[in-house]
Amino acid sequence: MTQTLSILGSTGSIGTQSLDVAEKLGMKIACLTAHSNDRLLEEQARKYKPHTVALVDEDAAKRLKIALQDTSIRVLSGMEGVCVCAADKDSDTVLTSVVGMAGLRPTLCAIEAKKKIALANKETLVAGGALVTKKAKEHGVEILPVDSEHSAIFQSLQGMHRKEELKSIFLTASGGPFFGKTREELADVTLAQALKHPNWSMGAKITVDSATMMNKGLELIEAVWLFGVRPSQIEVVVHRESVVHSAVEFVDNSVIAQLGVPDMRIPIQYALTWPARYPSPVQKLSLPDYGKLTFSKPDEDTFRCIALCRGAIERGGLYPCIANGANEEANALFRGGKIGFLDIADLVAGALESVPSKENYTIDDVFDADGAARAYVREHIS
Numbered sequence: 001m002t003q004t005l006s007i008l009g010s011t012g013s014i015g016t017q018s019l020d021v022a023e024k025l026g027m028k029i030a031c032l033t034a035h036s037n038d039r040l041l042e043e044q045a046r047k048y049k050p051h052t053v054a055l056v057d058e059d060a061a062k063r064l065k066i067a068l069q070d071t072s073i074r075v076l077s078g079m080e081g082v083c084v085c086a087a088d089k090d091s092d093t094v095l096t097s098v099v100g101m102a103g104l105r106p107t108l109c110a111i112e113a114k115k116k117i118a119l120a121n122k123e124t125l126v127a128g129g130a131l132v133t134k135k136a137k138e139h140g141v142e143i144l145p146v147d148s149e150h151s152a153i154f155q156s157l158q159g160m161h162r163k164e165e166l167k168s169i170f171l172t173a174s175g176g177p178f179f180g181k182t183r184e185e186l187a188d189v190t191l192a193q194a195l196k197h198p199n200w201s202m203g204a205k206i207t208v209d210s211a212t213m214m215n216k217g218l219e220l221i222e223a224v225w226l227f228g229v230r231p232s233q234i235e236v237v238v239h240r241e242s243v244v245h246s247a248v249e250f251v252d253n254s255v256i257a258q259l260g261v262p263d264m265r266i267p268i269q270y271a272l273t274w275p276a277r278y279p280s281p282v283q284k285l286s287l288p289d290y291g292k293l294t295f296s297k298p299d300e301d302t303f304r305c306i307a308l309c310r311g312a313i314e315r316g317g318l319y320p321c322i323a324n325g326a327n328e329e330a331n332a333l334f335r336g337g338k339i340g341f342l343d344i345a346d347l348v349a350g351a352l353e354s355v356p357s358k359e360n361y362t363i364d365d366v367f368d369a370d371g372a373a374r375a376y377v378r379e380h381i382s
């Protein structure tokens, strides 16, 4: 492929897999960014030869600048540096794999610069969905999903005649490491147990979100924005094998799904090559090896985050941003050993009750609501 790519969050789980995919596709790399991992970003810079790299953390950026002195690679710092990379004139596509709503500002910068967006960073769409989709429309920018479920929905919708033909979406969920457990059993689970995902190897934040099933709630909101459906049109279905990555139902009750082994390099590659398809190093799916595939309803009383997110997007305004901000804070506190597993959903619920929302929000409103939700969580940890 002759296209040029920039990656925001190149040192993470999705970022490193995206570099692998881009290399095999023969794509050129313009810019790479990360938060503070100067060592890995240096390695990537030497290997993939971007002309610019950026680190949010100023000290890490200083170290990287010294480390790359013998090259002509420009090193930038801070969120401004990341935004410069997002808008760089040489890239055709910007893949956003930052974790958290910190990806919102650079994503908006990339859209303003009319870059095609390959979006892994779901929190950006959850927190600022109206702003992101409006800006993308204004600038005629495509947002191509990287999240496996949304890629599956997008792939299943290829060739749809009219939007009105789509009736509903089956959003599949692995159920995570705690599938089948009761609330009592979840009270004392540890971080190590939460990090043992049955099918996917991912960054720590999303792995904990998968354990609480907040990830599925965030994905429900992500699907509302990406596909213009109502929350009531999305049904979450537990599918332990992670082979059916999601499905769409049309008005004639015909259902189309996308299947494949659980490997993020398939959706990453499709976002980069759409509408074309290229060969991939990913293992081939053998259905006889699986033998059977199972489907069931999620236990939304135990895994409250799904219903909390559904309620948040139904109420609209800044409620999804509040749910996301509270979860980002609570997820980090759980990973830091400061709160228990069940506290995460309780704190998200509390923030949704207490933090005020508004309709027709601006980017400042999004950051204010996010800050208020995080403050709520910090004030209410027992």
Ligand code: NDP
Pocket: 008, 009, 010, 011, 012, 013, 014, 015, 033, 034, 035, 036, 037, 038, 056, 082, 097, 098, 099, 100, 102, 103, 120, 121, 122, 123, 146, 147, 148, 200, 201, 202, 203, 204, 205, 206, 264
């Ligand atoms: P990781 O934690 O592995 O990587 C996150 C990346 O973002 C790193 O490059 C990190 O830099 C950078 N980063 C962290 N904080 C900031 C910040 N404040 N500002 C700018 N950059 C920052 O996450 P994942 O790759 O697992 O996930 C990335 C996104 O993709 C998430 O939104 C997740 O929900 C989504 N996603 C991930 C999947 C997966 O399989 N991992 C599947 C589907 C969606 P540094 O290394 O320096 O900290």
Ligand code: MG
Pocket: 147, 148, 149, 219
């Ligand atoms: Mg997903």
